[in-house]
Amino acid sequence: AVNVSVEQLDETFVALVVESLAESGVPAEQLVLELTESALAESRERAGDVLQQLRALGCSIALDDFGTGYSSMAYLADLPVDRLKIDRSFVGSMGASRKSLVLVRTLLQMTHSLGLTAVAEGVETVEQADILRGMDCERAQGYLFARPMAPQDLLLMVQVTGGLLPMSAD
Numbered sequence: 001a002v003n004v005s006v007e008q009l010d011e012t013f014v015a016l017v018v019e020s021l022a023e024s025g026v027p028a029e030q031l032v033l034e035l036t037e038s039a040l041a042e043s044r045e046r047a048g049d050v051l052q053q054l055r056a057l058g059c060s061i062a063l064d065d066f067g068t069g070y071s072s073m074a075y076l077a078d079l080p081v082d083r084l085k086i087d088r089s090f091v092g093s094m095g096a097s098r099k100s101l102v103l104v105r106t107l108l109q110m111t112h113s114l115g116l117t118a119v120a121e122g123v124e125t126v127e128q129a130d131i132l133r134g135m136d137c138e139r140a141q142g143y144l145f146a147r148p149m150a151p152q153d154l155l156l157m158v159q160v161t162g163g164l165l166p167m168s169a170d
Contacts, residue, residue, distance in 0.1 A: 123141065
C-alpha cells in the first residue's frame with residue numbers, strides 16, 4: 001500500500017505507476033493506492049479520472065481515514081474505491097464508547113453492503129481485534145501486529161515467519 005497525495009493525481013501519475021510496476025516487477029494487482037477522504041474533497045473530479053485509469057491497470061484504491069474528514073457518501077458512489085479504511089479514532093475507543101462501537105459496526109456493514117473491503121486502523125489491543133473479528137472485519141492494522149520498522153527489517157520478518165506477521169510484544 002502506498003499513500004498518495006491528491007496533488008500527485010495528474011496525467012503523469014499513471015505513467016509513473018506503470019513505470020514503477022515494470023521496474024519493480026510487482027504485479028499491479030498487489031498495489032493499493034491510499035488517498036484520504038479530505039484530500040479527495042479538494043478535487044474529486046480530476047482524481048476520479050486518474051483513479052479509473054489506475055484501477056484499469058489492476059491497482060486497488062483505498063479511502064483512508066474514513067470518518068474523520070468530510071465523510072461524503074458521494075466518494076463511495078462516484079469514485080472507484082475498493083477498500084474503506086476505518087479511522088483509528090473510532091477503533092481506539094470501541095471498548096470505552098458505545099457510540100464508537102456502533103459507528104464501527106455501521107461502517108463495516110455499509111462497507112460490506114457496497115462490496116468493499118474493510119480495514120480497521122489503529123488496532124492496539126487483543127480486545128479490539130476480537131471485537132473487529134466478531135463484526136467480520138476482514139483486515140486490521142496497528143501496533144498490535146507490528147510497530148513501524150525499516151524496510152529491511154520487514155523483509156526479514158516476512159521471510160522468517162513465512163508471511164504471517166506475529167502480534168507485537170508491546
